Amino acid sequence: MTLETRTLVLISAAVVINIVAGQVVRMLNIPLYLDSVGTVLVAVLAGPLAGGLTGLVTNLIWGLILTPVAAAFAPVAIVTGLCAGWLARAGWFKTWWQSLISGVLISIPSTIVAVPIIVFMFGGVTGGGPDYAVAYLAAVGSSILKSVAFSNLGVNTVDKSLTALVAFVVISRLPIRLTTSYGFFAHSRA
Amino acid sequence: MAAWESYAGKGLLFTPGASVMHRANPLTSLIVTLWAISFAAILPVAGTALLTLAIIAFAFACGIGPTTLKRLAITMIPFGIALFLVHGVLVHAPDSVRYGPVSLSRGGFHDAAVLFFRLAAMLAASLLFVSTTHPSDMLKSLDARGVSPVVSYLIASPLLLLEPLSLRAKGIRDAQQARGMDLSGSWRARIGALPAMLIPLIALALSDLDHRVLILTGRAFRAHKRRTVLGAPPDDPGQMWFRRVLAVVAVAQLGVPLLWR
Amino acid sequence: MALIDCDDLVFRYPYAERPVLDGVSLAIGAGERIAVLGANGSGKTTLARFIAGLLPDVAMKAERGSVSMEGRPWPAWTIAERSAAVQFVGQVPAQQLSGCAFTVYDELAFGPCNLALPEADVRARVEEALTICNLRHLVERDPFTLSGGEQQRLSIGAALAMKPRVLVLDEPTSNLDPESRDAFIEQLAALPASLTVIVFEVALRPSMALASRFLLFDGGRIVADGGASDVLTDPRCIAALGETSVARAAGSVRAAGGWPAGTPLPLTVPEASDAFAEVRRALRR
Numbered sequence: 001m002t003l004e005t006r007t008l009v010l011i012s013a014a015v016v017i018n019i020v021a022g023q024v025v026r027m028l029n030i031p032l033y034l035d036s037v038g039t040v041l042v043a044v045l046a047g048p049l050a051g052g053l054t055g056l057v058t059n060l061i062w063g064l065i066l067t068p069v070a071a072a073f074a075p076v077a078i079v080t081g082l083c084a085g086w087l088a089r090a091g092w093f094k095t096w097w098q099s100l101i102s103g104v105l106i107s108i109p110s111t112i113v114a115v116p117i118i119v120f121m122f123g124g125v126t127g128g129g130p131d132y133a134v135a136y137l138a139a140v141g142s143s144i145l146k147s148v149a150f151s152n153l154g155v156n157t158v159d160k161s162l163t164a165l166v167a168f169v170v171i172s173r174l175p176i177r178l179t180t181s182y183g184f185f186a187h188s189r190a
Numbered sequence: 191m192a193a194w195e196s197y198a199g200k201g202l203l204f205t206p207g208a209s210v211m212h213r214a215n216p217l218t219s220l221i222v223t224l225w226a227i228s229f230a231a232i233l234p235v236a237g238t239a240l241l242t243l244a245i246i247a248f249a250f251a252c253g254i255g256p257t258t259l260k261r262l263a264i265t266m267i268p269f270g271i272a273l274f275l276v277h278g279v280l281v282h283a284p285d286s287v288r289y290g291p292v293s294l295s296r297g298g299f300h301d302a303a304v305l306f307f308r309l310a311a312m313l314a315a316s317l318l319f320v321s322t323t324h325p326s327d328m329l330k331s332l333d334a335r336g337v338s339p340v341v342s343y344l345i346a347s348p349l350l351l352l353e354p355l356s357l358r359a360k361g362i363r364d365a366q367q368a369r370g371m372d373l374s375g376s377w378r379a380r381i382g383a384l385p386a387m388l389i390p391l392i393a394l395a396l397s398d399l400d401h402r403v404l405i406l407t408g409r410a411f412r413a414h415k416r417r418t419v420l421g422a423p424p425d426d427p428g429q430m431w432f433r434r435v436l437a438v439v440a441v442a443q444l445g446v447p448l449l450w451r
Numbered sequence: 452m453a454l455i456d457c458d459d460l461v462f463r464y465p466y467a468e469r470p471v472l473d474g475v476s477l478a479i480g481a482g483e484r485i486a487v488l489g490a491n492g493s494g495k496t497t498l499a500r501f502i503a504g505l506l507p508d509v510a511m512k513a514e515r516g517s518v519s520m521e522g523r524p525w526p527a528w529t530i531a532e533r534s535a536a537v538q539f540v541g542q543v544p545a546q547q548l549s550g551c552a553f554t555v556y557d558e559l560a561f562g563p564c565n566l567a568l569p570e571a572d573v574r575a576r577v578e579e580a581l582t583i584c585n586l587r588h589l590v591e592r593d594p595f596t597l598s599g600g601e602q603q604r605l606s607i608g609a610a611l612a613m614k615p616r617v618l619v620l621d622e623p624t625s626n627l628d629p630e631s632r633d634a635f636i637e638q639l640a641a642l643p644a645s646l647t648v649i650v651f652e653v654a655l656r657p658s659m660a661l662a663s664r665f666l667l668f669d670g671g672r673i674v675a676d677g678g679a680s681d682v683l684t685d686p687r688c689i690a691a692l693g694e695t696s697v698a699r700a701a702g703s704v705r706a707a708g709g710w711p712a713g714t715p716l717p718l719t720v721p722e723a724s725d726a727f728a729e730v731r732r733a734l735r736r
Contacts, residue, residue, distance in 0.1 A: 006403045010399060012348050016352050020355050020356055021388055021392070023356060024359055024388055027360075030381060037392065060345065061352075064325055065202055068320060069313060123273050125272040125276055138281045166385070166388060169389065170389060177400070178399060326557075342551070354595055398546050402549075404505050408610075409561055410613075413531035413534070414566070417565050417566075420557075420570060420573060
């Protein structure tokens with residue numbers, strides 16, 4: 001795949017968006033990640049591979065500025081970008097309700113990839129919100145794997161659907177000059 | 191080496207210094223780190239505990255001991271507590287023994303210890319790497335080895351663009367608070383504030399794209415396959431061979447647990 | 452033969468009703484210092500980009516006509532060739548940065564390194580740019596922490612480091628505070644003499660400081676072409692861009708009947724002191 005310079009520049013901006021959006025939700029004390037808005041944006045404008053790359057770079061940058069632990073979750077971010085791109089190619093980002101559904105759909109493979117990482121590398125515990133649910137479920141008899149899967153799927157579904165919605169709203173407001181310069185976006189034009 | 195004043199900051203975990211890790215070629219540091227991570231993946235819990243201590247000791251020798259210990263503690267302490275709670279106390283295991291209101295599982299504690307020290311070792315090794323290697327040097331080393339400028343751009347550009355946008359985010363938050371947005375209000379209010387903060391920020395981040403493409407093309411970015419690199423960290427055949435050997439060992443040693451069985 | 456030749460250029464933005472460039476033709480010789488004057492929103496920036504070879508691109512192409520340098524239309528030039536022939540500096544300082552240089556030094560070196568020049572050449576070019584643009588005291592700074600005026604000087608420096616033959620400036624001072632604007636205008640005087648410079652402006656003072664030839668851009672076309680006294684006194688120019696305060700003052704003296712016949716209206720303060728001395732002599736008689 002030859003990456004055009006304009007795709008590179010988009011990915012770079014999207015990585016920054018991912019990180020800053022994550023900071024904003026923390027500022028507002030909202031218990032979501034919302035750190036894939038840029039990834040979905042790139043996936044819809046420039047395709048699955050560019051989207052996956054955005055996810056990878058985001059986690060590498062997190063590793064350099066926050067904690068190297070973030071790099072372990074790179075596969076999750078990559079899968080998010082790939083799925084968003086595939087859904088966009090199938091025309092599932094043309095309207096706001098389609099985008100919402102796409103977000104829900106994306107959360108499934110994203111959770112499937114996250115769960116083994118959380119369970120086998122981190123013992124089911126991430127130091128984040130879902131831990132409480134995991135602890136509760138474990139206490140009432142669920143296995144670690146099931147506890148992690150359910151609690152993360154719950155958070156992920158809300159998180160990714162909101163992410164996809166925000167990405168859709170942003171794209172719908174971008175100037176035509178910008179969106180037309182990304183050929184892949186033709187899949188999502190209503 | 192260039193003056194470090196402008197290199198510090200930008201929220202990087204990098205801390206300037208003159209230790210052997212700082213002076214080593216960034217690629218060498220990287221391979222050493224990856225070897226240590228691979229080693230931590232195969233060692234039993236006693237081994238990883240020792241490895242963690244060894245890395246922390248090395249960090250002190252490199253002059254970044256206190257910072258490394260602090261960063262390690264910030265992640266590992268809450269994680270450790272939760273880990274031991276979930277595995278040792280909450281999960282129902284066949285070897286659980288009741289002590290009054292709680293039941294403790296020896297096997298669970300052992301599992302928790304394995305995970306804890308393995309992660310501690312991997313995190314300590316990675317922290318050592320990112321604390322002693324500035325991304326700019328890392329990227330120049332890659333450039334010098336002929337890696338595409340695309341890689342360098344994708345890491346450098348977000349790092350540099352992050353701070354201006356992050357500051358804008360704080361500015362928008364302050365402006366919204368001045369207009370009455372309550373950060374400690376109901377979750378409904380906070381979710382409602384989200385679009386007002388996010389959408390302008392994202393639009394801002396995307397507003398410059400056309401111009402950046404023009405500037406990059408105007409300065410002949412990617413016009414040639416390889417470009418000149420100024421001030422690349424020094425490298426020598428000794429380090430290159432060391433890296434090759436260590437890389438092979440790092441991959442090969444992953445097979446040891448299989449042989450053990 | 453002209454260095455840069457623009458031949459009947461017609462361009463319309465996608466989904467736009469009217470073309471923003473409606474048959475632009477002009478010829479620029481080597482070593483000229485030219486100001487293209489046009490009102491805000493007239494399409495100057497679009498024309499500037501075509502002149503500098505930044506347009507046409509993947510998404511936007513001219514309907515008719517093209518811009519050529521040394522007889523070859525811009526699309527026939529490779530990226531490397533074009534970057535060494537012409538450099539473009541835009542309006543908003545922060546937008547002129549590559550975004551991947553950690554220091555001012557790296558920013559200046561970015562272009563020459565991309566051209567795969569030998570290290571000694573790159574360093575020589577950076578040193579020259581640091582001197583010409585007065586950036587030496589900023590050399591280790593992060594470009595994004597500089598002030599607007601400093602960033603604008605940096606982008607000129609980065610452009611000069613490519614050793615272009617033509618420099619295209621698009622309203623280079625409009626986003627600067629007055630002090631930086633003055634400093635920038637002084638900077639223009641330090642540019643290499645062999646450099647062809649085309650500045651697209653809406654303000655009169657910077658253009659007059661730099662240019663000896665003036666073109667008026669109005670209604671999508673070049674409607675006037677000549678020296679300062681011809682173009683700046685053209686009523687269309689005055690309507691679009693206003694006058695210098697000196698010219699306005701002289702104009703009111705003339706309207707009141709006190710202007711001696713045969714004395715041209717001054718445009719700048721130095722011209723004014725001579726001209727008004729003439730007026731005083733005429734009044735005494």
